[in-house]
Amino acid sequence: MIPRQPPEPRFKRLSADQRAAELVQAGLAVLATGGITAFTIDNICKRAGASRGLIGHHFGGKDGLLAACYAAAYAPLLLMLQDAGAPPALPDLIDELFTDRQFRREGLNIWLALWGEIAVNPRLQAEHLKHYRTYHRLIATAIARHRNRTAADPEDLALATALIALLDGIWVEFCIAPQEMSRDRARAAVQTLLTPHLGPI
Amino acid sequence: MIPRQPPEPRFKRLSADQRAAELVQAGLAVLATGGITAFTIDNICKRAGASRGLIGHHFGGKDGLLAACYAAAYAPLLLMLQDAGAPPALPDLIDELFTDRQFRREGLNIWLALWGEIAVNPRLQAEHLKHYRTYHRLIATAIARHRNRTAADPEDLALATALIALLDGIWVEFCIAPQEMSRDRARAAVQTLLTPHLGPI
């Protein structure tokens, strides 16, 4: 008599939150690797090791997952800016942006993939605005603190706008021409343009 | 007797160069409107008023057309920087970047669409490098001239790198959140960050 094994489960059953998180991670990985054109149901589900019906079930469709991926792309940045309740000191903040954790092609590629889509997709544009405003306010606060102000004045807000744009552009160049925009050059660009306004950082 | 009209030609026959140019223009229009995901044979040929076989015939396939579109996207910028044999004076150059001709969402959207693709497409990356180096050299030359130098020194090159990144980032923000990055704010950002190095512009 062969002892009967309990049959191997055909799939693993996750909580809705867990499964959603795995699909988002897979979506981000696909965006980083192949850009927005690789963001397909097949690619994502294969990467996540899940079946094709799940994206519809958990996100209502591909667009829903894309919006969730956008929020997830912002998460590490906002977390770093908020994890102590307030943004870190500006020099620390900038240091962090050039660590291996933040300054990685695999991570930054995601922004390029998403920006091209946000520019022509009103729903994602609305989604973006919320995250951007939080992000901008936190950067402006860090700048104001660095100047020993308690609240950000218009000058701080304008400088935050400029710094955000500069970082975006650095990420673009780093992703499309790494030979020309090394981490050192990127850092030097930020130093050079900010020092006259904020002192040596 | 009805006088026999010469039959209406069923299509207009263009020279290879003309047709190629029309397809490139249609491709750019599609990128500006719908991003890289709208860059399909059907969309492009419909926009160009041509049949679907032509992209294969003139460019060998969609990838060939995309590379041609990338070169065409750079053309207005490089033309502006070279049309007098040398780049314009730096203040004029920056003024031009904020005219209606250059600072338009329809035009700048094209960059966002392409960047997301270049980041994950080695062939386009190689294509990009050529154009970028020309672009960078011209900007650096304009900066050197503005400082009364005959040739660009390392400081000029670094500042050119920073300025290019800043412009890229401004274009990104302007395309994905026009409410937050108006033309005036964009201009102010460039002024604020460059003035300490180049004097009032």
Added chain:
DNA sequence: GCAATTGTTGTATGATCGTTCAACAAGAAA
């Protein structure tokens, strides 16, 4: 006019796309 050239058309093809949904099964509750 006539033949050669070459730009153009549009269908056929097979692959892949996003979505839907009925059947299923894993785990929780009874």
Added chain:
DNA sequence: TTTCTTGTTGAACGATCATACAACAATTGC
């Protein structure tokens, strides 16, 4: 155990994708 809830599967569907190519026709050269 049995029932119930709900996460999961995967096939089916119609739409759309890029490409190939044989037939065609506008123009050029003669």
